[in-house]
Amino acid sequence: MQFINSYKPLQTSKPKIKKTIVILFILFLILFPKANQSNLQNTLNYVDFKDFDNLRVLIDRINPYNTNLILKGANISLRYSTYQFPSIYQGGFYLSNQLTILNLNPVLKFYYDNNDSQMNEVSNFKDIMILSTNYLEYRDRKYRGKFFIVNKNDEYYLINLVSMDDYLRSVVPSEMPVSWDIEALKAQAIIARTYAIRVALERRKKNEVFDLYSTVMDQAYYGVDKENPRTDIAVQQTDNLIVVYEGYPIWALYHSNCGGQTLDGRLVFPTRLNKNENYLTSVKCLYQGKEWENKVETYSLKKAIEKLTKTRVYSIDNIYTNNFRTYIVYNGGVIYSLYNWEVRKFLGYSVVKSPYLKEIKIQGGYVNFKGIGLGHGVGLCQFGANVLAKNGFKCEEIIKYYYKGVEIVDKDRWLKNANI
Ligand SMILES: [Zn+2]
Structure with missing residues (x-):
């Protein structure tokens, strides 16, 4: 980039005014940290927008009032930031293998190992970072990288910051x-x-x-x-x-x-793809697929149709499938049809295991589904x-x-x- 006009006029009294404005601005930030909260949240986004070598993976949502979160790891330690200093983490270093966070709201309470008599209490914290020298273990699973506990709109999230690899x-x-x-x-x-x-x-x-x-x-x-x-x-x-x-x-x-x-x-998935995205087309596959069979109570289907059509369903008379659509004949001749992937959504993905349905039949108090494949079938x-x-x-x-x-x-x- 070239600057055509690099000449700057001499300034006389202006720097003083500038300095005063800067000092006032810093004072404002210190006195009213919450006023600037949303900006600070942006700067504390842990991972740069274009940094895909690091990912923030949601491990769990946390109850802030009765947390009782137990984490394990070699030399585990908790650090926290405050609203005044959002990118500076404070907290001690302990030679412990276990951390228990008892509470997050309104006060962060935590202790190391089994020393619950040595409770740490922090009232004005923003985010929490948890580190260890090997892995971090939570609910019998070990993870690489760091953990963060992040608060957004009064919800608390346990997040694993981990490298892409x-x-x-x-x-x-x-x-x-x-x-x-x-x-x-x-x-x-x-x-x-x-x-x-x-x-x-x-x-x-x-x-x-x-x-x-x-x-x-x-x-x-x-x-x-x-x-x-x-x-x-x-x-x-x-x-x-x-x-x-x-x-x-x-x-x-x-x-x-x-x-x-x-x-x-x-x-x-008509709403999830951009208009020009045409790569998820239907292709023939060399693997014939696994067959499956499952049934649901006719009552559940009745309830699902009532929800979909917003009308009372007195009887289900017939049900059949053709070309990835399911046709339900109810109330003595009314036909309601929907795509098989919508049927999965309403009856459960583990019940209707794939949208590739071969046969649907009413048997006794049940509707029996026969199909082939497993999963949504796209890509x-x-x-x-x-x-x-x-x-x-x-x-x-x-x-x-x-x-x-x-x-x-x-x-x-x-x-x-x-x-x-
Ligand atoms: Zn296949």
Whole structure:
């Protein structure tokens, strides 16, 4: 960048005024820290907006009044920041292996090991950071990185700040069996990385306090115990690779098995995709899928339809499926139809295991569902990916088979020119 006019006129009395304004502003910040709270929240976002080497994963929501949160780790220690000094963490260092946080609101109360007679109390805290020299253990799961307890709108969140690589080392084996073909595992690593960036990007734009859920709500992240040398290799060998469509990370949806054909993402998730995103098309799959059968009480179905149609349902006369739609004939001839993925939403994802329904029948007081596949059926089919890998497909080819028109690129190179 060039400055055309670099000449500055001499200033005489102006610096004094400037100095006074600066001093007044600093005084204002000290006297009225809460007035500036929202700005401070922005500056204390732990992770830079474009830093995808670090992720904030939600581990749990916390009851601030009766917390009783127990964390373990070698030389575990709690640090806290205040509203006046939001980026400075205070707190001692103890040679302890366990930390108990009893209470968060209105006063933070915590103690180390079993010394509840040595209670620490802090009244004006903002955020809490918890560190250890090996792992942090919470509810029988060990995690790498740091923990934060963050308060937003009077809700408290336990967040694991973890590097992308450490996150993936746990996610890939949590989402795919480690015994599978290495090219399938590599494909899984690339799409899990892509999914994490895409979702983190969306949540950071909304200024949310975490990037990802640690469950299948986003991707299963079950900590250190899941890690395995084979999936570590898959993460390393695909280091920094992500999937983009027209220069933007894709919403890399995947599922267990599709039942023979994947579904069009624009149909199943019409509100979650941007208008130009056409990569989640329906493709034929080499894996035939696993069949399943489940039933629900007719009464539950009746209640679901009453909720959907906002009318009384006296009788369910017939129910059938065709071309991913379910047709319910009720009250002596009224037909209500909905997509099979909507049926899953209303009756439960573990009951209607996939939208690929083969047959629905009323039997006694029950409605019996027969189907094939497992999961929503959009994007990469994991079982199918493993079949492709066994047939000699490389991870990039597997990805391009299930996501149409995409490119696989280096994350940092993408980030340099990214319009986000
Ligand atoms: Zn499949």
